[in-house]
Amino acid sequence: xxxxxxxxxxxxxxxxxxxxxxxxxxxxxxxxxxxxxxxxxxxxxxxxxxxxxxxxxxxxxxxxxxxxxxxxxxxxxxxxxxxxxxxxxxxxxxxxxxxxxxxxxxxxxxxxxxxxxxxxxxxxxxxxxxxxxxxxxxxxxxxxxxxxxxxxxxxxxxxxxxxxxxxxxxxxxxxxxxxxxxxxxxxxxxxxxxxxxxxxxxxxxxxxxxxxxxxxxxxxxxxxxxxxxxxxxxxxxxxxxxxxxxxxxxxxxxxxxxxxxxxxxxxxxxxxxxxxxxxxxxxxxxxxxxxxxxxxxxxxxxxxxxxxxxxxxxxxxxxxxxxxxxxxxxxxxxxxxxxxxxxxxxxxxxxxxxxxxxxxxxxxxxxxxx
Numbered sequence: 562x563x564x565x566x567x568x569x570x571x572x573x574x575x576x577x578x579x580x581x582x583x584x585x586x587x588x589x590x591x592x593x594x595x596x597x598x599x600x601x602x603x604x605x606x607x608x609x610x611x612x613x614x615x616x617x618x619x620x621x622x623x624x625x626x627x628x629x630x631x632x633x634x635x636x637x638x639x640x641x642x643x644x645x646x647x648x649x650x651x652x653x654x655x656x657x658x659x660x661x662x663x664x665x666x667x668x669x670x671x672x673x674x675x676x677x678x679x680x681x682x683x684x685x686x687x688x689x690x691x692x693x694x695x696x697x698x699x700x701x702x703x704x705x706x707x708x709x710x711x712x713x714x715x716x717x718x719x720x721x722x723x724x725x726x727x728x729x730x731x732x733x734x735x736x737x738x739x740x741x742x743x744x745x746x747x748x749x750x751x752x753x754x755x756x757x758x759x760x761x762x763x764x765x766x767x768x769x770x771x772x773x774x775x776x777x778x779x780x781x782x783x784x785x786x787x788x789x790x791x792x793x794x795x796x797x798x799x800x801x802x803x804x805x806x807x808x809x810x811x812x813x814x815x816x817x818x819x820x821x822x823x824x825x826x827x828x829x830x831x832x833x834x835x836x837x838x839x840x841x842x843x844x845x846x847x848x849x850x851x852x853x854x855x856x857x858x859x860x861x862x863x864x865x866x867x868x869x870x871x872x873x874x875x876x877x878x879x880x881x882x883x884x885x886x887x888x889x890x891x892x893x894x895x896x897x898x899x900x901x902x903x904x905x906x907x908x909x910x911x912x913x914x915x916x917x918x919x920x921x922x923x924x925x926x927x928x929x930x931x
Contacts, residue, residue, distance in 0.1 A: 576793075579796055579834045582796050582927065582929070583929070584833065584834065584909060585913070585924065586912055588914070593907045596917075597917050602752075602842070609889060611633045611845055612696065612752070613635040613846070613849050614823070615636040615638035615641070615698035615722060616857075617641040617649075617653070617856060618846075619846050619850050619861070620635045620637050621856040622684050624852070624855060625637055628889075631885060632890075636696040637696065638864065639681050639698060639699050640676055643680065643684050644681050647680070650856075653858065656857075657858035659876070665866065676707070678710045681707065681714060685715060689715050694717045695717045696716065696719075698722045701723045705738055712749055717750075718749065719747065719749050720751075722752075722755070753773060754773050755776050756802060757801075759801045760805075762802040763805040766806065770818060772818060772820070773802060773818060775793075775798050775802045776823040777791065795826075802839070803839025804839075819841040820841050823844040824844075827899070829899075829903075829905030830909075832903075833905065833906050838926075848902060851882045851888065852885040852888050855881075859881045887900055887901070891904045
């Protein structure tokens with residue numbers, strides 16, 4: 562494992578992002594129609610290997626249902642506007658129309674409205690009643706407070722998502738979420754993250770999580786790198802966490818934990834590279850915020866943008882390029898990789914000679930010289 566010398570007292574690993582790597586075709590190619598991108602997480606088999614990020618600009622109950630019918634999973638933010646307000650549509654329109662200098666302050670004001678347990682129940686029920694996988698997300702800080710409500714409401718997949726999530730959080734000021742004890746007590750599959758290192762991922766897998774999210778601070782609406790100095794080159798991080806998955810399978814006698822890349826994927830090429838590096842699926846936000854059905858009206862922001870003391874996100878204007886169906890499975894009206902994301906994944910696999918996602922993780926890669 563190569564390291565570089567930063568100075569006399571500090572050394573660091575060389576790490577790679579998606580821009581640093583490329584896929585290499587093999588000796589055979591395949592017909593894209595012969596390629597399967599089906600994905601199964603716990604008991605749920607999906608036609609598309611992705612979760613929509615739990616962000617108010619991306620997932621509403623209506624868009625979660627639409628995403629589910631197209632073959633993915635829309636993860637609703639259970640601390641977002643849909644569980645704070647009976648009708649958040651006017652507020653979503655207001656956020657989209659705010660001048661840039663007022664965004665952070667107004668977001669804080671809007672999100673001071675308390676989360677209501679009855680709205681958590683009704684939103685999850687609305688998604689379940691549509692016959693699609695109902696998934697909801699809480700931050701580690703709110704999980705202890707609301708998890709019983711979420712589970713009793715009938716959630717199918719429970720996501721615990723934060724800038725970084727550890728198996729055991731230490732606090733002298735509040736009740737800590739100990740995932741080592743918590744996950745095993747639930748009757749639903751848990752996806753948790755983010756993580757970016759082998760050790761952190763291995764500990765999270767030992768907690769009983771069905772999937773781990775890889776990445777933090779890499780999305781288009783995040784400024785975590787600038788505010789906290791924390792970032793992760795995703796290609797290296799995914800490969801490290803995939804190694805933890807392999808070693809945990811040996812350690813546990815065959816239990817498989819899904820690796821889900823989360824962040825730095827603005828187009829189809831990054832999605833293909835994420836799976837090539839070892840991801841089983843992806844969590845995407847900004848590509849879906851460009852959909853006609855997206856609740857953000859062409860704008861994109863995350864929970865970090867309205868943090869009470871240390872905001873680490875921005876409202877980003879992405880515009881609208883097409884419907885959810887066009888963005889996910891085509892047809893594409895652009896040549897920049899922002900539409901027909903999973904048709905492009907299918908073609909990348911066919912071009913490099915692979916017919917299934919697990920096989921595609923073995924594709925040869927090249928690294929660009931710095």
